[in-house]
Amino acid sequence: MRYDVVVIGAGVAGLAAGARLAEKGARVCVVAKGVGSTHLAPGTIDVLGYDGDGRVESPSSALPAFVSRHPQHPYALVGADSVGPALEWFAGCVESGPKAGYRYVGSLERNTLLPTAVGAARPSALVPTTMAGGDLTDAAPICVAGFRVLRDFHPALCAANLARAGHEARSLELEIDTGRVEENALGMARHFDDSGFRGRFAALVSSQLKAGERLGLPAVLGVRDPQGVLTDLEQRLGRPVFEIPTLPPSAPGLRVYDVLKAALRAAGGRLVIGAEVAGSTRDGARVTSVSARASGRDHVYEARWVVLATGGVASGAIELDSDWLARENALGLPLSGAPTEGSARFDPDYFAEQPLNRMGVTVDSSLIAEGTENVLVAGASLPGAISWREGSGEGISLSTGYAAAKTVLEREGATAAA
Amino acid sequence: MASITTDVLVIGGGATGAGVAWDAALRGLDVVLSDRLDLSEGTSGRFHGLLHSGGRYAVKDPDAAVECIGENVILRRVASDNIEDTGGFFVTTPFDDPEYAGRFMQGCRDTGVPCEEIDVSVALAEEPRLNPKISRAFRVPDGSLDIWKTVWSMARGARDRGARILPYHETVAIHRSGDEVTGARLRNQRTGEEIDVEAGVTVSATGSWAGKIAEMAGIEGVRVLPGKGIMIAMNHRLVNTVINRCQMPTDGDIIVPIRTVSVIGTTDVHVEDPDDRTIAQDQVDAMLEDGERLVPGFKRARALRVWSGVRPLFEDAKADNVATRDVTRAHALLDHSQRDGVGRFVTITGGKVTTFRLMAEDTVDAVVRLLGRGGPCRTRTQAMPGSESGRYYHVGERLERKEEHLLDDQLVCECELIPRKRLEHGFKQRDTRNLDDIRRYLRLGMGPCQGGFCIYRATGILHQLDGMTAEDADNTLREFLEERWQGVWPVLYGDQLRQMRLHEWIFQGVLDVERAGR
Numbered sequence A: 001m002r003y004d005v006v007v008i009g010a011g012v013a014g015l016a017a018g019a020r021l022a023e024k025g026a027r028v029c030v031v032a033k034g035v036g037s038t039h040l041a042p043g044t045i046d047v048l049g050y051d052g053d054g055r056v057e058s059p060s061s062a063l064p065a066f067v068s069r070h071p072q073h074p075y076a077l078v079g080a081d082s083v084g085p086a087l088e089w090f091a092g093c094v095e096s097g098p099k100a101g102y103r104y105v106g107s108l109e110r111n112t113l114l115p116t117a118v119g120a121a122r123p124s125a126l127v128p129t130t131m132a133g134g135d136l137t138d139a140a141p142i143c144v145a146g147f148r149v150l151r152d153f154h155p156a157l158c159a160a161n162l163a164r165a166g167h168e169a170r171s172l173e174l175e176i177d178t179g180r181v182e183e184n185a186l187g188m189a190r191h192f193d194d195s196g197f198r199g200r201f202a203a204l205v206s207s208q209l210k211a212g213e214r215l216g217l218p219a220v221l222g223v224r225d226p227q228g229v230l231t232d233l234e235q236r237l238g239r240p241v242f243e244i245p246t247l248p249p250s251a252p253g254l255r256v257y258d259v260l261k262a263a264l265r266a267a268g269g270r271l272v273i274g275a276e277v278a279g280s281t282r283d284g285a286r287v288t289s290v291s292a293r294a295s296g297r298d299h300v301y302e303a304r305w306v307v308l309a310t311g312g313v314a315s316g317a318i319e320l321d322s323d324w325l326a327r328e329n330a331l332g333l334p335l336s337g338a339p340t341e342g343s344a345r346f347d348p349d350y351f352a353e354q355p356l357n358r359m360g361v362t363v364d365s366s367l368i369a370e371g372t373e374n375v376l377v378a379g380a381s382l383p384g385a386i387s388w389r390e391g392s393g394e395g396i397s398l399s400t401g402y403a404a405a406k407t408v409l410e411r412e413g414a415t416a417a418a
Numbered sequence B: 001m002a003s004i005t006t007d008v009l010v011i012g013g014g015a016t017g018a019g020v021a022w023d024a025a026l027r028g029l030d031v032v033l034s035d036r037l038d039l040s041e042g043t044s045g046r047f048h049g050l051l052h053s054g055g056r057y058a059v060k061d062p063d064a065a066v067e068c069i070g071e072n073v074i075l076r077r078v079a080s081d082n083i084e085d086t087g088g089f090f091v092t093t094p095f096d097d098p099e100y101a102g103r104f105m106q107g108c109r110d111t112g113v114p115c116e117e118i119d120v121s122v123a124l125a126e127e128p129r130l131n132p133k134i135s136r137a138f139r140v141p142d143g144s145l146d147i148w149k150t151v152w153s154m155a156r157g158a159r160d161r162g163a164r165i166l167p168y169h170e171t172v173a174i175h176r177s178g179d180e181v182t183g184a185r186l187r188n189q190r191t192g193e194e195i196d197v198e199a200g201v202t203v204s205a206t207g208s209w210a211g212k213i214a215e216m217a218g219i220e221g222v223r224v225l226p227g228k229g230i231m232i233a234m235n236h237r238l239v240n241t242v243i244n245r246c247q248m249p250t251d252g253d254i255i256v257p258i259r260t261v262s263v264i265g266t267t268d269v270h271v272e273d274p275d276d277r278t279i280a281q282d283q284v285d286a287m288l289e290d291g292e293r294l295v296p297g298f299k300r301a302r303a304l305r306v307w308s309g310v311r312p313l314f315e316d317a318k319a320d321n322v323a324t325r326d327v328t329r330a331h332a333l334l335d336h337s338q339r340d341g342v343g344r345f346v347t348i349t350g351g352k353v354t355t356f357r358l359m360a361e362d363t364v365d366a367v368v369r370l371l372g373r374g375g376p377c378r379t380r381t382q383a384m385p386g387s388e389s390g391r392y393y394h395v396g397e398r399l400e401r402k403e404e405h406l407l408d409d410q411l412v413c414e415c416e417l418i419p420r421k422r423l424e425h426g427f428k429q430r431d432t433r434n435l436d437d438i439r440r441y442l443r444l445g446m447g448p449c450q451g452g453f454c455i456y457r458a459t460g461i462l463h464q465l466d467g468m469t470a471e472d473a474d475n476t477l478r479e480f481l482e483e484r485w486q487g488v489w490p491v492l493y494g495d496q497l498r499q500m501r502l503h504e505w506i507f508q509g510v511l512d513v514e515r516a517g518r
Helices: A012-023 A059-069 A074-078 A080-095 A155-164 A185-192 A195-206 A226-237 A251-266 A393-417 B015-026 B062-078 B100-111 B120-126 B147-160 B207-216 B281-294 B353-371 B397-404 B420-430 B435-442 B454-463 B470-491 B494-510
Strands: A002-010 A028-035 A104-106 A112-115 A121-124 A126-128 A142-147 A169-174 A214-218 A241-244 A270-273 A276-283 A286-294 A297-308 A318-320 A326-328 A375-377 B002-011 B031-034 B088-092 B116-118 B136-140 B143-145 B164-166 B169-177 B180-188 B194-204 B224-234 B242-245 B254-258 B261-265 B303-314 B331-335 B345-350 B411-413
Touching: A002 A012, A002 A270, A002 A393, A012 A028, A012 A080, A012 A251, A012 A297, A012 A393, A028 A251, A028 A276, A028 A297, A059 A074, A059 A080, A074 A080, A074 A393, A080 A104, A080 A126, A080 A251, A080 A393, A142 A155, A155 A169, A155 B454, A155 B470, A169 A195, A185 A195, A185 A251, A195 A226, A226 A241, A226 A251, A251 A270, A297 A393, A318 B494, A375 A393, B002 B015, B002 B180, B002 B353, B015 B031, B015 B147, B015 B353, B031 B147, B031 B194, B062 B100, B062 B143, B062 B353, B088 B100, B100 B136, B116 B120, B120 B136, B143 B254, B147 B164, B147 B435, B169 B194, B169 B207, B194 B207, B194 B353, B207 B224, B207 B303, B207 B345, B224 B281, B242 B281, B261 B281, B281 B303, B281 B470, B303 B345, B303 B470, B303 B494, B331 B353, B345 B353, B411 B420, B411 B454, B420 B435, B420 B454, B435 B454, B435 B470, B454 B470, B470 B494
Parallel strands: A002 A028, A002 A297, A028 A270, A142 A169, A142 A214, A214 A241, A297 A375, B002 B031, B002 B194, B031 B164, B088 B242, B194 B345
Antiparallel strands: A104 A126, A112 A121, A276 A286, A286 A297, A318 A326, B088 B136, B116 B136, B169 B180, B180 B194, B224 B261, B224 B303, B242 B254, B254 B261, B331 B345
16 A cells, blocks of 8 residues: 555644645555543643743743743744644634534634633643633633533542632532443543433533633533533523533543544545554665554554654654664664663652653754654654643644654655756 | 559550460460550551571571561461461572572571572562562561551450550559559559559569560660661552562562552661651662662552651660661560569560560560569460461451442442451440541451542541540541541652642631531
8 A cells, every 4th residue: 555645643733744745635645553642631622731831821922932941842842833824724623623613712822721621721722612611711600510410520529629729619519321331531521412411411510600610620621522412501501501521531622533534535545444553664764554453453554744743642653662763663763862771760759740741852943853854743743741640732733743744745845846 | 543453464565465465364474554645656556577597597586587487387376367478488689699698588487487499480470560680589487467457356355354445545654662653553544533552563564665664663774776767558469479579688678469569668767755756858869779679660660658667676785876677586585573673564675576586485484583473385286266266367258258248338448358246346445536546457448449439438437426426526537537647648759649639628718627516
């Protein structure tokens, strides 16, 4: 199988790169061991929430100084200006995507503060319409409701911490029969896709809500048609309703995956899940094909370009063994930020920055992996960032995925012109 | 200030202290058991879990071997619910002196440790991961002992007989009247309140901290040499039998299968401060290499966590700088009226977990002599609460219990199979609002995800209990995460590193527990 580009990894970065390339006419195949971290993530688009210990009010204002202080950071490589177009492109994918009416709102100019499941305020640049009602700069009182059956969300703790931080908040725990003794967030979201279940839920909760309160729920407002679920609940209850992200699996994250997958396929790209890349062939500095094992045999994908977007340590893309040797598993690319012999690998403080956290595949300023001329790296595979501390994961994945696509298109264009 | 009166005040709630409380309560004495932290938070809760057959000491310390096998037999009878009958092998690996096996067999015969040589093929069939190059194998009645369960079972048993159990009560003063100790002042670490305990006899069962308590009573020269050892828990049951190397005891030569993990131990380094819990990276690396000798591939298996404990080695007129493993492992009972002319005060230290019951028996015998009342020891035959059936613990037990309630109770901790009702009951039973106490009580958060999912759930459930503020809930959650990390980072590689990334992602990214309530 011959492609213009093979993308390895089906998280936000890989799907964004693949979809963008396919849109522009490239023959693209995205090959992945499994789905990416979308299913673990809250589903917000975080660009820059924290700069050190300080919360960032405006990512667009903070980014220029941030990249000059962190010249190895992915944002510094792609440039602070490149984040905006990538976010716009993503928002467009959602609007024209498979979930009618579902959109991302907000902007790079101002972070939206949304409550986490423990009631902390979390800054995001873009948030889905199903979460927008949770904006903590809004003074409207909040009622956080949870479900006894959903183990992974505890409304009382969320509301009590919101109250500690000065918000008017209270909680309700609802007993609703789902036919099971325990559910996770995805299970609940599937129930909410059902209008009959929503009717039962509305009947149960409506009498317990006070005038002027907005209703916060765990992020379970449907997988198939989240906007339909939101509109329906807001109409039934006569008040704003919003989602609060909680433990994985994440329904809003699954929607992000659905949207990007649809964008890739609509543009003619191919997606192969369940195929772990474990080998490659090279011609000098060019990787000419990768092979992935699926259904018990190896499939070879030949390509002019490879985009590596397999993630970092969390996804298993980068591994550290008991002899403290680190390696990148798909293509065996050189790493930066790996621990050197004798240096501290971890800080004894759990909440401190861990020395290993910035480890990633070494790239040049065009995101091309060291030792290659046609492998681009995007997303969490890149060194230099600690996305969950910076609140920057989706911003990095979208902007580097988008930039990788741009580089391929530019260079292919140059080749064609020549 | 509140004050209470009792027959026996026991300072130190490890295996020995809890054993003293249980023994004394069974003899009809009134008991107060106190610890500066949670019960079994110190040395007892920080060992590898081995119930010795005595084989390990058969050559080197025959007296210890005799004590071990005697106690092994008794504990199997009275504490069966806390014991897994894993059995044990001593195996001669290519790294061991082949001559030792003969001395080992002779030592076992001399000390009464049941020991049977088995064919290497039999040993390998039973334990297929074992180094195939072993040349000899011996079967002994080792086992594994869940010490938290044991300590709490004795504490509950004592409490049912009227004892007062006071965890988180630090001893701030030992009261003396003339040449007698009359009790102690305890400070509740949570509320700051102090309480005076007037006791007929005061027992210090404080292990490596015994010198400090003796000094508070004005007694000099109780010298306990803390010998620190590290242990590493591997995520799986790499073996189902206790595996010992057949050689003179040294570092990293035992693997103990306990509950859902296997623990390799241990090292022995003299330290000045018994509260020193640092883990040296070179010791971790060496321990992993040691594991490789017993179970090839050990280093590629998933390490869960590492911890250290300090053995209390009572110094018996030996120089400071001797290797601590050579100092006697036997326990020391000091009746200070005979030793120092200070009445009604007893120190019990030294020894090892396997012989805690015997140490408690000797101690309470002394207490009875000092008090002039109290019956004969009953702990040789009286089953601890939970062990009345005489059935051993087995590794599928929690699953069996959970399966009965699959359809009517939620699971909070998947790794350790803890249902919601059990957790809620545990918080009440322990009367605690501390997640780490519950970890020791129910093993919450001890599995491969190290609390990744269950600790948020448990915090939410805990917060809904009476009298728990969000601030307290946030604090115990953060403390739990910080405490877990201490044992994780020195062995963090491979799949566990990946797991901990998910953990950071959840707690620092999705939830942001650090900024909750701020």
